[in-house]
Amino acid sequence: MQQQLTNLSDKELISRARKQHDREAEGVLMDRYSHLLVAVTLPHISQQSNLDPNVVFPSLLQRLSASLKTQTIYKVNEWILHIQKGYLGKPEKNTPFYPSRDGRDLLHIENTVDKAATNIIDRQDLIVRLEQALQRLNADDRALITQFYLENKPFSDLSATTGISREKLRTQLKAAKGKLAKLFMNGYVK
Amino acid sequence: MLSSKPNNDKVLKIFSTIRCLSRDQLPRYLEGRLTDVEKHLVEQHLTDCDLCFDALQALEKEENTDRYQDLTNKLQRYVHTSIQPVSHTQKIAQYTRKEKNKEHMLVYFWIVAFIGLGIGSVYVMRGHIRNQPPPMHIMAGLPAKDSSVTTAVSNPPVVTPVDHTTTPAPEATHTAPVTPPAKPVLAAAQKPVDSAALKKAAALKAAQHKAAADSIRKVQQANLLKQKQDSIRKAAADKADKDNKAKDDDNKAPAKPDNKPAQVAKEQKAPEPAKKESVAASPINSDEYLYKAAMVYQQQGNLSEAIDRYRRLEAVSSGKYVELARYQLAICYRSKGQMGKARRMFREVIRMDGSMKDAAKQALDSM
Known part of the structure; x- marks a missing residue:
């Protein structure tokens, strides 16, 4: 299953995660962008000592998974960056993502x-x-x-x-x- | 036009989408370990993708990529561990839900099937009960008809033996006086008990017909003529019976002076009709048995068997039984619900113009 899902495009994975409530598809999508998420978040973690990677990443993933079900996503990279910036800038506020x-x-x-x-x-x-x-x-x-x-x-x-x-x-x-x-x-x- | 340029296909490259950098492409790009084509593709993507460019810049600032690799591994493991059990439990839940749905559907199916069966059985039972009462009526009504039938049946044995005896009787009367004294002893020796009983019967008969005996000689002859014309009719048969008895009396009248020969003649005559009666009765009796068996079947409610018997009776026998059999057939058909056949049978019975005509008419009218 995992192997088949990794071959699918982002769009298909998103639609699977939404329509069929396929947690595996969601997982594959997160897995695909996890390294970029880590790379983008690294400077913040190293700069701010109060940020624990064991807390930041799971909560980030939760936020991503929650917004995955409701938001229109044309490009996954833009969406992930938006959520990540929103989380690190104003953690208490969940800013929705609108493509320009x-x-x-x-x-x-x-x-x-x-x-x-x-x-x-x-x-x-x-x-x-x-x-x-x-x-x-x-x-x-x-x-x-x-x-x-x-x-x-x-x-x-x-x-x-x-x-x-x-x-x-x-x-x-x-x-x-x-x-x-x-x-x-x-x-x-x- | 510009389309003749060699690089015209490359224009499309400006707007072609390229996937984000993979996990190992990122450090390799930083270290410059990419082929020219790959590097160009990565740079093409970097112009569009803020995420990848930010990630690249962030990694460039880090002194080594160890932390990046470590955290990425952790995150991926976290994703795997958090997704796997959830998806597994989800699958189990889905499966159980499906099974439950199937069970529900099965339960509904069986409920519907049993309801259908119940309705069907009630319908069948009602049909059965609706078909039942006519046989009950027949059973109730049968004794009357049966008695009528038996009276009708009782007639023929009287009729037919007379038919047979009419012809031999005169002969016997002729022969009896011719051979007077020789046989009486033998006959008396052969049937001593019989002769005594017969004597009594003969005496009774004689007493009964004494009055009629003298007057009817001329009527006798006319009756004989009628008898020849239609020997089958009951009335004629009765008359013939009377006729015989009258003859007997005639014989007795001249034989009165010497009683013995007359007695002998009676002795000889009396057994003869008895024998012939039994012989003639046997075919009729078989019809009667067949008829009665059919009646029994009908009373038991086994209509098809009864119909079968009546059919056979109708085909085999003649006279009264055909009519009776047809009448009963009609009743059977009626109780079976085959009204057309019943009507036809009743009509046939009426057409036969027999004793059951009125009953058939009534039945036909009431249908």
Whole structure:
């Protein structure tokens, strides 16, 4: 059972945990993201001496499991980070998780790309539209995206050539991607 | 157009989803132990995923990844231990719930089945009881019919022997006077007791018919003619009986001077009808037995057997019994609920125009 469940996607695991009250699916999902949760929470634990890992992680998992049943989860990583931040920032308050508008745009495009993977006609159409959107992007962002995505340049190369730190580079890339998504969704002219 | 560019497929890569970093990918990326393709994929994901990037930054700040590994192991173990028993108990609960549901369904099924059986048996019983009363009525009504039947039955033995005796009787009367003195001794020697009883009977008969004896010679002949015309009829038979007796008397009248020959003649005559009676009665008796057996079956309520008997009787016998058998058949059918057949039988009985005609008519009207 465990083996079969580990092959399932996050979405399916969530739906199983919700509809069939499958605790195993929930467990597999938690297991999948446990190392990231640990890595993200580590600095807090080492900084604040009052936090006991034996208390923090079980209560975090409980909170995750409780919100899993009620909340709309598009991306598990965003959801986990939100819950973790909420727990560490204001442990007494349970802040609900709402995916952002930009996030939903991105999610939509990601889904269409996913679906087009098997359909050649859709794929060609999507490529044309994406390239058109890319042409209408400003020059800096377009250059960054082409270098990073199309020319497969790693962060280290890019930061070396432009002299920007990796974090900044990442935020720039993220912003450029968001602009591209908006152009693709709204400013599309055939 | 740009689509002619070689890297046009790579545009899709911008928006393709990539899974979060796995447990061992994270430290390997930090240490730079990834292939170029893998590294690019990880970086592609890092631009989108805050969780992974935060985790990466947090790990970079830590001096060694031991604590990370240790805590991750602990957490995963905790997840496993907390999920496993719960899911196991959940499965057991689900299984028991299913079994209980099955049992409930079975219980409902049996309840419904027993209710159905009960209703069915009540229905059958009611049907049985509804079919029962007619035989009871028949049983109650039978004695009357039976007596009528027996009276009817008692008639034929009287009728048929007469039919047989009518012809030999005159011969006997003729022969008797011709051979007067030789036989009487033999006959007397053979049946001494018989002769005494017969003498008495003959004397009685003689006394009864003395009055009628003288006057009826002419009527006698007319009766003989009638007798030839329809020998089967009862009335004719009775007349023939009378006729015989009248003849006897005639014989006695001339033989009165010498009593002995007349007595002998009577001695000879009397046993003859008795014998013939028994011979003639045997087929009729078999019919009667068959009829009575059928009646017994009918009274016991074994209608199909009774019907079978009556059918046989109807096919085999003739005269009265056919009519009676048909009448009883009709009653059997009626009590069985086969009204069409019953009506048909009653109609046939009426058509036969016999003694049961009125009863059949009544029955038919009341149906």
